[in-house]
Amino acid sequence: MSCFETGASLRVERLEWGPRPGLRLVRDISLSLASGGRLAIIGPNGAGKTSLLRCLYRAAQPAAGKIEVDGVDLWSITAREAAKTIAVVLQEMPSDFPFSVRDVVMMGRIPRREGIGGWTARDREQVAHALDHLDLGHLAGRQFATLSGGEKQRVLIARALAQEPRIIILDEPTNHLDIRHQLEILELLKTLRLTIVTTLHDINLAAEFATDVAILAEGRLAAFGVPGAVLEPSALSAAFGVHATAHETPESNASRFSFSLRRSDAAPAKRSNSRISSLRSTGEIQ
Numbered sequence: 001m002s003c004f005e006t007g008a009s010l011r012v013e014r015l016e017w018g019p020r021p022g023l024r025l026v027r028d029i030s031l032s033l034a035s036g037g038r039l040a041i042i043g044p045n046g047a048g049k050t051s052l053l054r055c056l057y058r059a060a061q062p063a064a065g066k067i068e069v070d071g072v073d074l075w076s077i078t079a080r081e082a083a084k085t086i087a088v089v090l091q092e093m094p095s096d097f098p099f100s101v102r103d104v105v106m107m108g109r110i111p112r113r114e115g116i117g118g119w120t121a122r123d124r125e126q127v128a129h130a131l132d133h134l135d136l137g138h139l140a141g142r143q144f145a146t147l148s149g150g151e152k153q154r155v156l157i158a159r160a161l162a163q164e165p166r167i168i169i170l171d172e173p174t175n176h177l178d179i180r181h182q183l184e185i186l187e188l189l190k191t192l193r194l195t196i197v198t199t200l201h202d203i204n205l206a207a208e209f210a211t212d213v214a215i216l217a218e219g220r221l222a223a224f225g226v227p228g229a230v231l232e233p234s235a236l237s238a239a240f241g242v243h244a245t246a247h248e249t250p251e252s253n254a255s256r257f258s259f260s261l262r263r264s265d266a267a268p269a270k271r272s273n274s275r276i277s278s279l280r281s282t283g284e285i286q
């Protein structure tokens with residue numbers, strides 16, 4: 001079971017990708033992650049985070065550069081071998097998905113299925129273990145479509161674990177989750193010894209969770225390294241076009257960040273406030 005597996009190292013070298021010739025959405029990305037490392041990829045909307053993830057889980061073939069898993073080129077192995085090594089948890093959650101929770105988790109075993117026989121005792125054992133690990137045993141018979149967003153997210157992570165991967169790649173795993181479930185999911189991922197790569201929009205969660213952080217801006221790597229070095233106000237301000245402030249927290253080694261619009265960006269809001277004042281003064285609104 002994956003909680004006893006170990007991770008694999010990941011090395012990305014001068015990676016480039018685009019959906020068509022002449023359009024590059026991922027440009028010149030180089031980074032490396034040790035086995036068992038946790039990489040958080042952050043950056044503004046449209047920075048290329050999902051595109052980079054798609055390359056890392058072999059859904060998109062690089063236009064240039066390469067990706068190595070434990071020193072082996074990801075495109076030198078079969079898709080099935082890649083699927084045994086890398087599990088993916090995506091944001092999309094189909095609403096009309098006529099499968100039970102147990103069926104969905106069992107789908108994680110597909111890359112490991114040999115021949116045309118049915119599920120083996122090991123498949124069932126791994127699924128039971130994954131359901132148990134994510135505290136989903138009581139929901140195993142429920143239709144996936146009837147679950148809450150947080151429950152669905154846990155099922156998709158259980159499916160990834162049932163796959164017995166060495167790397168788990170997640171696209172915004174905390175989306176749709178309340179703060180308690182966000183913290184629980186990230187704590188759970190931390191307890192695994194697998195290599196984790198995830199996009200995260202919440203910088204403070206990334207600071208707590210990651211061993212390594214990559215800031216992506218306009219398809220390029222703006223910064224990469226340990227959170228303490230990468231997550232600093234000037235880099236965050238530049239990448240997100242906001243004013244970032246760091247706050248030291250006694251209970252944690254990681255800084256916390258707060259964000260506000262830069263004064264120039266806030267001007268339109270001020271203008272609309274003055275419009276409201278003038279409407280008030282003319283009695284058009286109360």
Ligand SMILES: Nc1ncnc2c1ncn2[C@@H]1O[C@H](COP(=O)(O)OP(=O)(O)OP(=O)(O)O)[C@@H](O)[C@H]1O
Binds near residue numbers: 025047049052
């Ligand atoms: N197949 C495609 N053809 C053309 N443009 C694309 C394609 N896929 C993505 N894009 C564009 O490339 C940019 C990067 O998209 P991507 O989804 O990788 O960004 P992201 O950082 O994950 O964004 P978000 O935080 O909003 O999810 C966006 O502007 C997007 O519209």
